[in-house]
Amino acid sequence: MSRSAPRSIDQYLRALREELAGEDAALIQDALYDAEEYLRAEVAAHPDKSESDVLELIASTYGAPDEVASAYRDTEAKVKAAMTTPRNIPKSRAGAFFGVFLDPRAYTSIFFMLLSLATGIIYFTFAVTGLALSAGLSVLVIGVPFFLVFVALTRVVSLAEGRLIEAMTGERMPRRPVHPNKRAGFWTRVGDMLKDWRTWTTLAYLILMLPFGIIYFIIAVVGLSVSLAFTFAPLVYFADHYGWFGLQGDVHWDPDWLNSMWAMPIMVLAGVLLLTSLMHLSRGIGRLHAMYAKTLLVAPAAPATLT
């Protein structure tokens, strides 16, 4: 409170960013977005006053940057505590291994891996088409506006992907889009967009999502089909053996001893172990992918991007 009160929206936002230093980057982006919405609306609501006159009173209405920062910190801590269901982590080693079946994140991660092929194809097509058309049209008048619209769309896609990742893996991602500095001139904004490394890392993320999506999809599909086939092999074996239903062509496993009734428990055991490992692997991939996505899609908390 002892610091001199901010006299412009930019100063206020910078002070708020400083107060939130060290917090989650996504939380900072949200807090700055909310503050900017309020401050710009407040300035617009008082056309007779200058921006610095409006800002002078802001500490008593919206709150000083440090008060607002602590409100976000407190709420975030409370929401996190309320939204995380307390899990009793199994103590034994076997319990820890099979406990993955109780973790909803493992299931959502597998779902994310299956979905990532589709999203990967869409993102890749979108990014490559946009880049190619931007390059091709750059010699024409519509080239620059086309590129700007394309970059604006990448930000929307990036926000949507962030929401998807937060839903699937629980990693905190932005809940608000990045808001460009509206009062800067058109060319400054174009320059800022090109200089903003996040523009390029977002494009890289969208393109790389295709290879990642293919790998994730293969892991999920192969893992699920092999482990489930092993687990339910006895069902097929006995159904076929006793003629409950006929399979066209015999079900035959290659090492011959697997075709005996006594091999069935081994098959089930292998299936369950494989399935459990797949759950662990998926959960791990989900976490790693969330970290990777955050690095490429969310601006770092450093006070560099604000002018």
Place this chain on the structure above:
Amino acid sequence: MDDSSGRKFQKDLNGGLVGLVLLAILNQSTEDLYGYEIAKRLASANEGVSIFKEGTIYPVLRALSAANLLTSRIVPSYSGPPRRYYRITDPGRAVLKEWTAIWAGTRDFVDRFIDKGPLP
């Protein structure tokens, strides 16, 4: 009693009340509201001075929204970033009903001690 202890007491009290008031405002409203509008309604209800700092309602709005008590949609705005308009959901109404009952009980309980007897 100096000003800072009064402020701290007010802040402690506000903790859960902000959520209750926000749910109540959105329940009364016939249209969807965005953060700034809600803040101004709070202030106008109390002669221009909200007992909450208006900046503290935004994180609570997001928290209520994350808990499915509110839904929201984004509408572009001329004056600044696109605005997020909020609306109460059915679970939100159920929670509001429950919280209102708790608040009424708490208020009556506290009043029972404060109304009786001379002030110190």
